[in-house]
Amino acid sequence: MSLFGTLRNTRNLVFGPGQRAAMPGYAAQLGRKALVVTDERLSAEADFRTLVDGLKKAGIETKVFDQTIAELPLDCINRALEAGSSFGADMVIGIGGGSCLDAAKVAALLLTHGGRASDYYGEFKVPGPVLPLILLPTTAGTGSEVTPVAVITDPDRAVKVGIASPHLICHTAICDPELTYSCPPGLTAVSGADALTHAIEAFTTIRRELSADLVHQHVFLGKNALSDHYALLAISNISASLKRSYDNGQDLEARQQLMFGATAAGLAFGVAGTAAAHAVQYPVGAMTHTAHGAGVAVMMPYVMEFNRNYCEQELAEIGQAMGLDLKGDSLEQQADATIDAVARLFADIGIPRTIADLGVAKDQLSQVAEQAMGSVRLIKNNPRPLDPASMAVLVEASFHGNRDALRADSRLRKAS
Ligand SMILES: NC(=O)c1ccc[n+]([C@@H]2O[C@H](COP(=O)([O-])OP(=O)(O)OC[C@H]3O[C@@H](n4cnc5c(N)ncnc54)[C@H](O)[C@@H]3O)[C@@H](O)[C@H]2O)c1
Ligand SMILES: [Fe+2]
Secondary structure (H helix, E strand, C coil): CCCCCCCCCCEEEEEECCHHHHHHCCCCHHCCCEEEEHHHHHCHHEEEEEEEEHHCCCCEEEECCCCCCCCCCCHHHHHHHHHHHHHHCCCEEEEHHHHHHHHHHHHHHHHCCCCHHHHHHHEECCCCCCCEEEEEEEECCCCCCCEEEEEEEECCCCCCEEEEEEHHCEEEEEEEEHHHHHCHHHHHHHHHHHHHHHHHHHHHHCCCCCCCCCHHHHCCCCCHHHHHHHHHHHHHHHHHHHHHHCCCCHHHHHHHHHHHHHHHHHHHHHHHCCHHHHHHHHHHHHHHHHHHHHHHHHHHHHHHHHHHHHHHHHHHHHHCCCCCCCCCHHHHHHHHEEEEEEEHHHHHHHHHCCHHHHCCCCCCHHHHHHHCCCCCCHHCCCCCCHHHHHHHHHHHHHHHHHHHHHHHHHHHHHHH
16 A cells, blocks of 8 residues: 555644734734634623734734624625625634634635635635635634635525635634633534544545545545544544543643644544535534534444444554553454444533434435435545445434444445
8 A cells, every 4th residue: 555645734733722822923924904703702702802902913904703603604604705895804814613714714715716605615616825814713623724625504505515625724723722611511512523523534534546636636535644643643632532621611631632633633634534424414404403513423423333344444543542442352343342432422422312313303314315415525535435225224323323233234245
């Protein structure tokens, strides 16, 4: 096997408590007029005002757009765009959860290239660099501060849509764990579970045949030596800190580790991609109006079971990164222990067990399966090839909470 790796990264990535104070210094290098994209919760906080004051002291004029809505409906992006264009912004600063960061990314795109968000849905549709972006996450988290994608709720589309382009990777990401201390347990759980799912899916995606233009064919190009490194870094940090952060939001060591892991997971999946757990979440989220992180986390143990014969070695390595005691176990037992540990961790932080618990009705299952298959960029990344019939098996099992059925199915496939 050839040693192959790709990273697509920000110009600057700064991590550490208190590092948000470094933001104005970066902004001063990039322009004079900053559109600051956030939401109403954050704009009311003293911390936020200190950040904006810091920009002013650095000689930067600011326009604050604080109407970002969670899960990012298209309408609020259009309003951010209006705010930025009437102001004449020459840079965009996003501060908040993934929704605010993605809003900032799309605003920077539309301020630069015009048109509508829908012109850029899919991969590689952004024609060139966008206004410089600085992103500061307040959840740990989506990893959006380092990824090449923004995810939008478009009322004309049944499920959420993505704009994926290396041009959307921000100029400077500043990850200050202090900004996450205010996350309540439920938000810590769903955003942290999303991050662990990013790392697990990135580590188990397909490894593509090398070709001269592989990196130009796919934004999310599959598992490779560099994405693996960040995925394992993410898995060890998140598995050690997620429950601790959920139990005690003031456990500062755990908060730091969790955010460190979430950003590492972004670096991993931003190049390798995610797969079936994310594909199924899109329709489930749209039908049940449940958080992205809850949906992907519900799916993750089922997807691991479904994929196990295509990534047993990787599942064992995930278990080792989680610190499980796997000595003397066969590869199969190691994979079993890993899937059980992920399911247990998610149960311990209050993630529901099935998509039925999220609110999916039995008569919606065929629609879930059909729409999940429509997320081509995710489906093509799954290590086990997916077709409508196998997707239906996966969705059915995640509805009934039947991981054993998937195991049996997976074994059958291996034998045949
Ligand atoms: N671009 C990417 O790479 C990427 C990856 C995964 C998910 N996403 C998208 O990101 C969004 C989810 O982002 P998220 O999970 O960060 O949540 P979010 O941004 O949707 O925020 C959810 C809620 O949490 C609040 N919140 C945020 N930070 C807080 C804090 N520190 N303290 C208290 N409350 C806080 C927000 O005000 C909001 O009400 C979804 O739209 C999802 O599709 C994007
Ligand atoms: Fe995600």
